Amino acid sequence: MMRHLPEWQDQPLNLIAPPGHLQLAALQLGRDFAAPVQVWTADWRMSRLAQQQGLQSFFVSQQAPASLPGRSLVFWPKAKDEGYWWLRQLVAYSLEGFYLLGETQGGVKAAASQLQKAGLEVTKLDSARRCALYYVEADALKGKLPAGQETLALDGPDGLQLCSLPGVFGHGRVDEGSQLLLSALQQNLTELPQQGRCLDLGCGGGLLGAWLLQHNPGLQLIASDVSGFALQATQATLQANGLQGQTWPGDIFNGLEAVCQPGSLDLIVTNPPFHTGKATDYELSERLIRESPRFLKPGGQLWLVANRFLPYPDLLDRAFGSFQRRAETGKFSVYQALREK
Known part of the structure; x- marks a missing residue:
């Protein structure tokens, strides 16, 4: 170019x-x-x-x-x-x-x-x-392009109606890693905050945030993503299920200054990306893990799902001092880490 x-x-x-x-x-x-x-x-x-x-x-x-x-x-x-x-x-x-x-x-x-x-x-x-x-x-572009559905609707866990747009992570399906994270959250539902502020970081189509609001309606949801398509899809998912939450553009915590101050969050849930284009890239997740304790309240929780081969245990140890594996398959692990009180 x-x-x-x-x-x-x-x-x-x-x-x-x-x-x-x-x-x-x-x-x-x-x-x-x-x-x-x-x-x-x-x-x-x-x-x-x-x-x-x-x-x-x-x-x-x-x-x-x-x-x-x-x-x-x-x-x-x-x-x-x-x-x-x-x-x-x-x-x-x-x-x-x-x-x-x-x-x-x-x-x-x-x-x-x-x-x-x-x-x-x-x-x-x-x-x-x-x-x-x-x-x-392009003078004859109209009518020459493959037909496309602007928004896909699909059934999600626990009766949720999900909306998806082209370019959104897991477009048109429920991601296997997110399913495992939801299963772990379900099994440990009593340990999760019943109220307070929750950040769905890298919200995609809004599955994680919508599920949490469905089970813990006292939470105040902020759903953030770098993708404008993801923000539109998440807003559509929330509306389809009669749920309320803020959608906000951001790059990890960059851009969230107006809605997310340090020490203000009770819960962060995320299925973070590890690709830049086609290449594996840990920088985004490293930044997410490193910066999360600063934005959580004392005792606040980070729940994260990731491919097992990714080097996140060491990152979690360095950032939080300790962590727990809450679920695991041959492909994915779910980690929980708490900010010290």
């Missing part, structure tokens, strides 16, 4: 769906790019970074651009359903064409092939570092 920027300086540029983990030099475009640049993303980290660089930014859970002037560059995400969701949004803007960028092993090659089979003209412009850049003639 960066080597094509000099030839794009004459028109405004729209960056669509850039992922938050991608620390683009392109986000210095507010200073270096001659024409205006705007960012439209479902990733709160990218939205905040764009704003910090002086770029106009649109976060998908809150708003969409009124127009897409100039050139539009779509970053193909790892979730195919999410990629086609973004392409369907472009229909409303009547673009003559758009650029499509992504990892060749991340689905962009297959997406370009699918668009060609649908009758669109697709031209490969460049490739490097296992990535490829295409240009798609």
